[in-house]
Amino acid sequence: MKDARNIIIRPIITEHSYDMIEKNKYTFEVARDANKIEIAKAIEELFDVNVKKVNTMNVKPKRKRVRYVAGYTRQWKKAMVTIAEGQSIEIFSA
8 A cells, every 4th residue: 555645746726626626626636656546545544534536637748848948848647536525625725
């Protein structure tokens, strides 16, 4: 079993992710080799909430340029976690 802190890397803070909090959906960057079951267990362990559903997506790298040098952004994995009604995660609460 992997450590929960190695699976959940950081929360994603965007306008869209804040809008989804009203629907009990929270967005995190997760380890690229983590599956939905591991992500759900890690969220439940770290934040003491009940996870109902996990949606994951691989974010593809985008082509970027700095002056004359072209390159790509990094590839990463995003998870949108739906938690039980009436619960919340404190990191996102302001």
